[in-house]
Amino acid sequence: xxxxxVSERRQGPQGPQGPNxxxxxxxxxxxxxxxxxxxxxxxxxxxxxxxxIGSHLVDRLLAQRAMVTVFDNFSTGFREFIPPxxxxxxxxxxxxxxxxxxxxxxxxDFVFHLAANADVKxxxxxxxxxxxxxxxxxxxxxxxxxxxxxxxxxxxxTGSVYGDATIVPTPESAPFxxxxxxxxxxxxxAEGLLTSYALGFDFRTWIFRFVSMLGPRYTHGHxxxxxxxxxxxxxxxxxxxxxxxxxxxxxxxxxxxxxxxAIARSRDSINIFNxxxxxxxxxxxxxxxxxxxxxxxxxxxxxxxxxxxxxxxxRLLLDTTRVRALGxxxxxxxxxxxxxxxxxxxxxxxxxxxxxxx
Numbered sequence: 001x002x003x004x005x006v007s008e009r010r011q012g013p014q015g016p017q018g019p020n021x022x023x024x025x026x027x028x029x030x031x032x033x034x035x036x037x038x039x040x041x042x043x044x045x046x047x048x049x050x051x052x053i054g055s056h057l058v059d060r061l062l063a064q065r066a067m068v069t070v071f072d073n074f075s076t077g078f079r080e081f082i083p084p085x086x087x088x089x090x091x092x093x094x095x096x097x098x099x100x101x102x103x104x105x106x107x108x109d110f111v112f113h114l115a116a117n118a119d120v121k122x123x124x125x126x127x128x129x130x131x132x133x134x135x136x137x138x139x140x141x142x143x144x145x146x147x148x149x150x151x152x153x154x155x156x157x158t159g160s161v162y163g164d165a166t167i168v169p170t171p172e173s174a175p176f177x178x179x180x181x182x183x184x185x186x187x188x189x190a191e192g193l194l195t196s197y198a199l200g201f202d203f204r205t206w207i208f209r210f211v212s213m214l215g216p217r218y219t220h221g222h223x224x225x226x227x228x229x230x231x232x233x234x235x236x237x238x239x240x241x242x243x244x245x246x247x248x249x250x251x252x253x254x255x256x257x258x259x260x261x262a263i264a265r266s267r268d269s270i271n272i273f274n275x276x277x278x279x280x281x282x283x284x285x286x287x288x289x290x291x292x293x294x295x296x297x298x299x300x301x302x303x304x305x306x307x308x309x310x311x312x313x314x315r316l317l318l319d320t321t322r323v324r325a326l327g328x329x330x331x332x333x334x335x336x337x338x339x340x341x342x343x344x345x346x347x348x349x350x351x352x353x354x355x356x357x358x
Contacts, residue, residue, distance in 0.1 A: 037264045040065035045108045045150075047095060047141065048115030050077025052217045053156060053210075056252050057112060060260065062087050071095070071104050072115065080350050081217050095137035101144035111153040112259075113141055116187075118220070120160070120311050123182040134186035135193070142197050154206040154263060155194055159248075159276065159318050160184035161209060169319035172209070172272050181311030191272075198269045206263055211276035211318055214337030215252035216344040219351055222283065223341045226290050228355075234296040240304045243284035247316040248276045251332040251340065258328050265326040274318035277330050289338045 044061055048054040049070030054077070061068050067087050073094045082090065093100030095115055105111075117123065117133035138155075145153065161184050162170045163177040179185040194205045212221055229237055250258075258275045266273070291298060307314050332340075345351060 054114040055081035105148040138190040171319040237298040245314040248280040251337040254330040261328040276318040
């Protein structure tokens, strides 16, 4: 979040190039979410709307005829993910700049706060940056919402808040242990701000604790890291950790379904949900899918012990009973998510042009 400039543009008709590296196709308005909220005509702000999760949410909201404003500084987001469309406007600005937020919130009915610094591995090198972008930015947004009279917000948290969980699958009611990463600590603190604003200022908030996501527009994480390494040298692959780390993942389309489904059906002041798949997968099994899909046979090497890097949780499986009770289920397997991710990375040349080492 280094940019301090603010510019806004109203998006016009769709161009031919889609954000997934192929032809642009809008999803149907009823794309699997089973929503009972009518988003048509509602004005929604999506922070981080040019990112992985945010851009897919933007697509779904536009398909349901919402008016969407994306607020993003494009430090990690891609303009290609939010091509021009009717009903979409973009504000380029930084959440750390309070003056940029106030005009962006005029006329807004609902906020999806997805902007974050999710670089778990490097946050130990720049802890202040992580706290600013995940906590101070959230505080700025909440204050701007309060001033503008906007009272509903959905927030992207993380399953990493459970640290080295002693209860697996881990429910929302599990106690928070010692935090294992600056990233997770910043998300715990941000959750605290959201719940305190809900109770103190009559906000309504939805907090979603995600597993890692997979699918089109994915540009960081283990699948991306392995794809990049194999693109550089298909004969060898270094794996951080011992290959036995085991985690759950979720396809991005199932994630968006879950977000909108929960918002439609849970209307308390504070609503907290895990979102993830009921299955999980070891790193070695994920590698097997990746090399098979890419058609390569690298020599594997391991480093870093059983954790991979400082702050990594070697086991993550969330209990999603709460959101399933509302009628949501993931429809895609983890393997489908890995394969969809690789297909996107292979065809989206703009990713290779922008990201280092690709």
